Every structure is written in C-alpha cells, then in structure tokens.
Amino acid sequence: MDDRLLLGIGSADSQTQHRVTQYFEELKQSAGGWQLCLNALATNSYAGNDHVRFFCFQVIEHYLKTGYANASSIEQQCIREFLKSWIQGLNGAVEEKSFILNKAAQLFVFVCLSDYPCRWPTLFHELNDTLRLGSSSVDMYLRILQAIDDEVADREINHGTPELQRNTLIKDTMRQECITTLVDAWYQILLNYETLKPALVCACLKVVGAYVSWIDIGLVANDRFVPVFLRFMTQPLLRESTCDCIHEIISKGMDPIAKTKLIESFASVLNSAGILSVELQEDDGDYLAKLARLINGMGLQLTVCWQKLVKSHGAKGAAQVTFEALESKVPFMLKFLGSEDDDVSGTISPFAHDYITLLKQLLPLDDKHRAIVQEILYVIIRKMKYDSSFNFDSGGEEEAMFQEYRKELRVIYNNLGALDSELLLRVVSEVFTQTVTRWQVAEFQDVEVAITLLYQLAEALPASNSQHFTGDLVKVSILQEMMKLLMTSGVSCYQHPSVSLQFFETVIRYEKFFSLHPQFIPDVLMAFNDSRGLWNPSAHVRSRASYLFSRFVKSVNKVHLQPYLESMLGSLQGLLVLHTPYNGIKQQLSPEDQQFLYETASILIVQSQFPPQKKQELMRKLLMPIVTKFDELLQLLMTEADEGRQMACAISLTQAMGYASRTSKGFSSQQTVKLNDCTEVYTDMLKVFLGALGVPVQRPILHQGVRQFLHRMVVCLDASILPFIPIAMENLLKYADMRQMHDFIPFINQVVQKFKADIVPFLQQVFMPIVSTIFQVLELSVDERDQVTQNDRKMLQRGYFSFISALVTNNVAQVLSNQSSQNLHQVLMTVIRGAVDIPDPVGQKTCFSILRKMVELWGDKNQFNGFEDFMYKNIVPACFLAPLKPTFDLSDGQTVIALNESAACIKGIHEKQFIQYLQTTYLMTINISPPVAREFCQALHSNNKIFQNYFKAFILQAKS
Numbered sequence: 001m002d003d004r005l006l007l008g009i010g011s012a013d014s015q016t017q018h019r020v021t022q023y024f025e026e027l028k029q030s031a032g033g034w035q036l037c038l039n040a041l042a043t044n045s046y047a048g049n050d051h052v053r054f055f056c057f058q059v060i061e062h063y064l065k066t067g068y069a070n071a072s073s074i075e076q077q078c079i080r081e082f083l084k085s086w087i088q089g090l091n092g093a094v095e096e097k098s099f100i101l102n103k104a105a106q107l108f109v110f111v112c113l114s115d116y117p118c119r120w121p122t123l124f125h126e127l128n129d130t131l132r133l134g135s136s137s138v139d140m141y142l143r144i145l146q147a148i149d150d151e152v153a154d155r156e157i158n159h160g161t162p163e164l165q166r167n168t169l170i171k172d173t174m175r176q177e178c179i180t181t182l183v184d185a186w187y188q189i190l191l192n193y194e195t196l197k198p199a200l201v202c203a204c205l206k207v208v209g210a211y212v213s214w215i216d217i218g219l220v221a222n223d224r225f226v227p228v229f230l231r232f233m234t235q236p237l238l239r240e241s242t243c244d245c246i247h248e249i250i251s252k253g254m255d256p257i258a259k260t261k262l263i264e265s266f267a268s269v270l271n272s273a274g275i276l277s278v279e280l281q282e283d284d285g286d287y288l289a290k291l292a293r294l295i296n297g298m299g300l301q302l303t304v305c306w307q308k309l310v311k312s313h314g315a316k317g318a319a320q321v322t323f324e325a326l327e328s329k330v331p332f333m334l335k336f337l338g339s340e341d342d343d344v345s346g347t348i349s350p351f352a353h354d355y356i357t358l359l360k361q362l363l364p365l366d367d368k369h370r371a372i373v374q375e376i377l378y379v380i381i382r383k384m385k386y387d388s389s390f391n392f393d394s395g396g397e398e399e400a401m402f403q404e405y406r407k408e409l410r411v412i413y414n415n416l417g418a419l420d421s422e423l424l425l426r427v428v429s430e431v432f433t434q435t436v437t438r439w440q441v442a443e444f445q446d447v448e449v450a451i452t453l454l455y456q457l458a459e460a461l462p463a464s465n466s467q468h469f470t471g472d473l474v475k476v477s478i479l480q481e482m483m484k485l486l487m488t489s490g491v492s493c494y495q496h497p498s499v500s501l502q503f504f505e506t507v508i509r510y511e512k513f514f515s516l517h518p519q520f521i522p523d524v525l526m527a528f529n530d531s532r533g534l535w536n537p538s539a540h541v542r543s544r545a546s547y548l549f550s551r552f553v554k555s556v557n558k559v560h561l562q563p564y565l566e567s568m569l570g571s572l573q574g575l576l577v578l579h580t581p582y583n584g585i586k587q588q589l590s591p592e593d594q595q596f597l598y599e600t601a602s603i604l605i606v607q608s609q610f611p612p613q614k615k616q617e618l619m620r621k622l623l624m625p626i627v628t629k630f631d632e633l634l635q636l637l638m639t640e641a642d643e644g645r646q647m648a649c650a651i652s653l654t655q656a657m658g659y660a661s662r663t664s665k666g667f668s669s670q671q672t673v674k675l676n677d678c679t680e681v682y683t684d685m686l687k688v689f690l691g692a693l694g695v696p697v698q699r700p701i702l703h704q705g706v707r708q709f710l711h712r713m714v715v716c717l718d719a720s721i722l723p724f725i726p727i728a729m730e731n732l733l734k735y736a737d738m739r740q741m742h743d744f745i746p747f748i749n750q751v752v753q754k755f756k757a758d759i760v761p762f763l764q765q766v767f768m769p770i771v772s773t774i775f776q777v778l779e780l781s782v783d784e785r786d787q788v789t790q791n792d793r794k795m796l797q798r799g800y801f802s803f804i805s806a807l808v809t810n811n812v813a814q815v816l817s818n819q820s821s822q823n824l825h826q827v828l829m830t831v832i833r834g835a836v837d838i839p840d841p842v843g844q845k846t847c848f849s850i851l852r853k854m855v856e857l858w859g860d861k862n863q864f865n866g867f868e869d870f871m872y873k874n875i876v877p878a879c880f881l882a883p884l885k886p887t888f889d890l891s892d893g894q895t896v897i898a899l900n901e902s903a904a905c906i907k908g909i910h911e912k913q914f915i916q917y918l919q920t921t922y923l924m925t926i927n928i929s930p931p932v933a934r935e936f937c938q939a940l941h942s943n944n945k946i947f948q949n950y951f952k953a954f955i956l957q958a959k960s
Helices: 014-029 033-042 050-066 073-088 098-115 123-133 135-152 161-177 179-192 198-211 225-232 239-250 256-272 285-311 316-327 330-337 342-362 367-383 397-419 421-436 444-460 473-488 497-509 518-528 539-555 562-573 591-606 612-639 643-666 679-694 699-733 738-778 787-809 821-836 841-858 867-884 893-911 915-925 930-939 944-959
Strands: none
Touching: 014 033, 014 050, 033 050, 033 073, 050 098, 073 098, 073 123, 073 135, 098 123, 098 135, 098 161, 123 135, 123 179, 135 161, 135 179, 135 198, 161 179, 179 198, 179 225, 198 225, 198 239, 225 239, 225 256, 239 256, 239 285, 256 285, 256 316, 285 316, 285 330, 285 342, 330 342, 330 367, 342 367, 342 397, 367 397, 367 421, 397 421, 397 444, 421 444, 421 473, 444 473, 444 497, 473 497, 473 518, 497 518, 497 539, 518 539, 518 562, 539 591, 562 591, 562 612, 591 612, 591 643, 612 643, 612 679, 643 679, 643 699, 679 699, 699 738, 738 787, 738 821, 787 821, 787 841, 821 841, 821 867, 841 867, 841 893, 867 893, 867 915, 867 944, 893 915, 893 944, 915 930, 930 944
16 A cells, blocks of 8 residues: 555645545555455554544445455455454554444444355354453444444335345344344343443443344343343433433334333333432433433323224223323323423423323313313423523524424414313413513513413414404403403513514414404504614514514504504604615614515505695605615715725615615505506606616616616506616616626516507517627627536526517517518527527427417418418427437426427417328428328327327337
C-alpha cells in the first residue's frame, strides 16, 4: 500500500484528501485490493491510524458485497480466518474505537448472510467461544449479534423475496441449532458483568430485547431471567436498559390470552417490588421516562389484546380478565401523565389516548369511568400550562418541544370531548369562570390556559360551518356565557403576550358570536387598536393581531363598524408608515403585517355606508402618503451611488407598490373601484409607479413591484387601464433579460384573457416585437453547466408557448392570422419545434394544445389559406415524431399528459376529414403496415379516453 499517500488521511488539504479517497476507490475496484487491506489489518501495520484501518475495512466490505459470494473457497476461508483472528486479538492494551468495532461487526454480518448455515455452520458456536477471551471480545460479540438482528429481523427494512427467504433460513437454523446456547451465553454475560462492566450488561439487554421478537419467549420470560431483571431494576446504571428489554418482551407478537398473562406476570413482580410505585420527584428523569414507556407499552398491548378478544367468539371471560388487567394500569397512567417532567408525561400519552378510545365502546359511562375521565381532563388542563421560564419572544428547542407536547395534549382533550361532551363543558366552564373572574390576581399560565380551553372547545365539540351558537341549547348557552365573560371581565387587559394572543385567537374563532351580540364589537375594536393588540410591546402579538384584525373586519357586519370607521382609520395611520432606509423609525410591524392593515383599511372604506365621494376622499387619504413617499424615494434612488442603499431604496419602493396593490383587495364584484368613484385614485398612482420603469438601476426589483401592481389594476380598473398598457409593455420589454421576460408573459396573458377582442388592434401591433424580443433572449449563448440559467431558459420557453396558447384560446387568434405569412410561419414552426424537439413535457403539452386549437379554428378547407398544407406537412408528423423520440419518457406522468394532448390533436385532425391522408399517405411514410394503419384509423372513431389508451399502446409498440 502507498504509505506516503496514506499519511494524507485526515489532512485539511482538499486535494490530498481527494487523492487518498481516489486511491481507496482504486483499491476497491482492483482484484487484489481487499487482500492488501486484509493483510494490513491482520499484521496491524497501521496501529494507531484509525482512519487508514477504517478505509481498509471499507475496501473489504466492498469485496464482501460484490465479489465474496462467487469467490473461491480458499478466499472465502481466508476472510473467515481473518475475522476470527481479529476478534481474538481484541483484548490487548489498546481499546478499539467504537466506529472501528461497528464496521468490523458489519463484516461479520455480510459473511453470515452469505455463509450461514451452509459454508460456516459453526459461526455462532465459534462466536460463543470468544466470550472467554475477555470483555472486549464480549463487546464485539454483542455488536455482531445486534448487527445480525438488524439485518435479518428488522421489519422496517424493505427486503426482496430472495433476501426474505435467506433471512428466514438463517433465523430458522439459529432457532434449531444454536439459540439456546446463545441465550445461555447472554445469561452468563448478565451475571458476570453486572458490577464489572455495566455497559456490557446494557448492550446484552438490548440484544435480548431485539432477539425476543423471533425466538421462543419461554427462553427469556422465565424463573431464571426475571429475578435478574428485577434486581437490575434497582440499579441506577442498569434499570433504563432493563425497562427497554422488558418492554420488548411484552411487545412480542403472541396470542392475546398468553400476552395478558405475560404482562400481568411482569406487572405483578414489578409492583410487588415497589418499582411501579416510584416517586415522580426522583431526579432521574430519563429512568422515569423509560418506566413510563414500559407502562405505556403494557397499556397499549392490553388494549390490543382486549380488542381482539372482544371480537373473538367465546372469549368473553378472557376479554373481561384482560380488561381488568388494563384497568389496573390506569392509576399508573394517571400518575405518569401528571408528571412534572413533560418527557415522562408525553411518553405515556398514547396509553391515555387509546384508553379514551376504548371507553367510547363502553358508553354510557358509569360513575367510576366518568371519575377517571374527569381526572384525565384535570391532568391535561394542568399539563397544558406554560412554564414560567417559557421564552415567548425567541423560543428555542425546549419551547418547540413543549408546543409539540401541547399538541398531543390537545388531541387527548378533543377525544375527551367526543367521549363525554357534557363533562367537558362543565369542567371547562368551571375552570374558565373561576380563573377569568379573578384574572387580576391569577398567574399568566392559569389565565392563558383558561382561554385556551374555551378556544379548544371549537375542535373538541365541532360544529358544522363553525355554527357554534346554534343547535344544542346547553352547549350554546354555556359557550355564550363564557364568551360574554371573556368580553366583560377585562381579561384582555392582562399584560402578558400569551394571554393577549389567546384572547384575539378566541375572538376570531368564535366570530359568529358577535353577529348575535354586536354590543361587544366596540370592545374588540378597541382591544385590537391599542396596546393589547396592534400596539402591543410584543412583536409576535402585533404581527398576529394585524392578521386577526383583518379577519375580524371581514367577518362582522360592516353596519356595526360604521360609527367607528374614521377613528379606526386614524389609529391605523401611525402603523401604515412606509419602511425606508432613510427615516430611521423603528417599525412596529413588518411589511407583511402592514399588507394586512392596508387591506383592512381598504375594506373598512369600501364596505362603509359613506357615499362614493367620501370613500374616494378616504382612499386618497390612505394612499397619498404612499405616493408622496414614492416620489421622494424615486428621486433619491436616481442620485444614490451606494449599491446597498440603492437596493434598500428599491425594496421600499416595491413595498409601497405592494401596499397600494393590497388596498385593491378591498373591492369586489359588487363593490367595484368604479362604483366607489376610486378609479382616478388608482390611475393617478399608476402614472407615478410607471415612472419606476425608467430607472436604470435595480431594475429587477422595481419591475417586479410594477408588474404586481399592474396585475391588480387589470383586475380592478377594467378598461380604464388600457391607455397605460402600451407604455407599461414598452418599458417592461426594454433591456429585459431571460427572467424578466418570463415574468412579463403572465402579465400580457392576463391582459389577453381580460380584454380579448378589445385589445386585438394593439396586440397585432406589438405581437411580433414581443415575439422577437423573446427569440433574441432565447438565442443568447448559455453555459451548459449553468443550471440556473438553463432553467430560466426552459421557463421562458414555457412562457412563450403559454402566450401563444392565450391567443388561440381566448378568441383572439386573428392576432396570429393577421400577421405576415413569413412571420406567422416562423411562429408556427416554433410551436412545432416545441412539440417535437424540446424535451420538456410541460412545454410539449402546451404546444400540442396550441396545435389542437389551431386545427379546430383553421382546419376546415378554405378556412385559412395555407393552413391545410401546414397541417399535412407539420402538425401530423409532429404528433407521431414527438412520442417516438427517445427522450419522450412514457413512465413520466407529465409526458403521458403531453401524449394525450397529441392524441387529442390527431383526433381533431380526424374530425376535419383528413383520415384518408393518414391511412393512405402519412402512416405509410413511418413504416406502418396497411393492416395496422387501418386499425389505427378505426381507433380514431372511438371516444377520447379509449383512443388515448390505444395511442399510448401504439407508440410503445412502435418504440419497442
């Protein structure tokens, strides 16, 4: 081996590392590379250099995966002898690293899979013999057994039939030949290393737990092992692994009656030893979590057993025994569920969930079970409370974990509602009332959880279309009383972000309450618009309140908002300040949050009962600060030299246009811009914003903002925007790069779809300039390795085809037909090339769709001069040539859609009386025999779905 090169392993120099890696790859591929590495490991040539040794193991592993099975018996014996000698040499003064041991264990696994039981029937007996060599050999022995189980018994690994048969043979042979010997060895390891090497005992317990799923349970669950497990449960270093081992034992697939007896036997001895009665105040949270997992496993397994026995004929008595066994675990479940440690509580929550589900089958509940359900509910309420150290402003991992845990508790809470809605309503009402009436002296955790319980009732007791205040009179009455108390108690003034947030969330969840009780709307508006909501010290509350306020305004009857409209707009004004790099103002809200408020302000104005002139006045007052600031920023941008400040300025300008766009969402088909006399407000803004298109710096950012505003104006201004479209298009196309052209096309498509015939004269003038600009951009040379630019090119090609598609599908195809014959032919041929030559199924689908529509429009004789000839010579061949291309992958879903479009195109041609041409002329040119051609033409008479399936089979046959 190249010793000098190997010195570079671990070097920080990337080139050296690359040469070393390449060298080992060469060793893997060479015929004798594995032998070099085997000798290096056997002679301990690289003692102390774990990286080289690890690479050597990898080379041997590669050989075992690729060449060992077909190697000579001498080479195979060489590998086996090396493995045996390696494990025998482990007990020296130097302790091997864990990653070396694990890699060596993998080699044993590969040899076992290949050689056991045929070529190496004594493998496990020889492994057992190594146990006398010392603790290092024991460690290796356990690692090998664990790795073998991972490979042959892990059900999460997907194996093919040959691998499953091989694994079954290995397990069957082990059960017959050696498993009893292995179990005896495990027992000795547990005894011999209990005090000497607890880590080995833990590893052995893990092996026992793994193997017990596929060996005779009686080998482990017996009078020999159980006392040992019981003793280990009292030893801090061993009890967690013992819990896991017992959990695996009771989880073994068994007959439900036998499983119940097994679980009860373990539960009995553990309870008698006082282990299940452990105090939850114990410092070792990891152990308590393991113990909770064990009890959780008992509960889940007994639940499954009961479900099976209940369905089994003649097993009523056994089912009752299992149910009583399950019931005896409920006190432990309640204790651990209520643990102060959320990890412990969360570990046993699946048992609580499944127990509640089981109780649903026993309705109506008796007093005993109602008491249990009530106790679970009180535990859930207590555990849902935030800890005093919870960081609401910048939560970390612990906060995220608690929120996940809280979700689990909410699931149980909801299930309790489905089990006993009357009890849930009563308890929640009591807790809510007791807390909210004394909120001034209550801890924030108590107040927050009380409001959360009310909020969560909407999910626990769902109502169709959120109609929570109709239907069940008892439920409606209790909900209304709690909502009234929420509004009249003043609890919204509690100065903690969690309480403020939950108050607003609850108001929005029960928004229909305010239609029944509009007298509370002013209180909600005031809360949103002061320090409880939009002016809250917490940025998170302010952000969420901006969205929720928008929701509230949309939901309530606007008649109730009319008296407060101008005061609300006034209070919002201070929050609608445009972010600029120059004003130095600390912003209360992010630009995204401000978007909601601009939309909300617009809704308030548009939906008000003011006359149109007053609405226009209010809308101008809302938007004029944007326009004024926009003009100032535009002038500053023109003179700014610093690129960073230029970008910041451009972003501010784009945000200004975004705010103006968002206000247009306040209008609707009933309350249009025109009806509200606001057309001039927006056209005046449009004149100002279009000025940004002439700025030579930060073009992509500015053009994006203008385009977004134009999109909204096409929707809202109707024909009033038409005078502005020519100048907008001219400036958007000027100096456009590939991405800007792609972003421009959706705008022109929107204009086509909106105005159709009204825009035809203009489109006829600008069509070829637009197309020529697209062609020029697409023809620019691009580095094939530049994936970003290549993708931009593909997206622009798709955009171009979508533009042509918009013309032919919106009754403005005359824009194409009125072009000169030379220009039209050029455009038509780009569609043909897009269908055939560009390997992009999305684009191909669009192209075939265009061709199909053209056939529909112009396919009749004398309909459009020259198109019939084009159809014969180009469209028909395209429908066959494209699917026959090697790049046309019919296993891809998008490609199949493109194929269906080409089939629809052929069907369209057939319907235009061109079937004779297909049968007698074209199909012959692509070597289709006359019988198949007749069959093809007959298939054209079938419906679309049948022909699509036929055409796919036809193409597959032709390609084969």
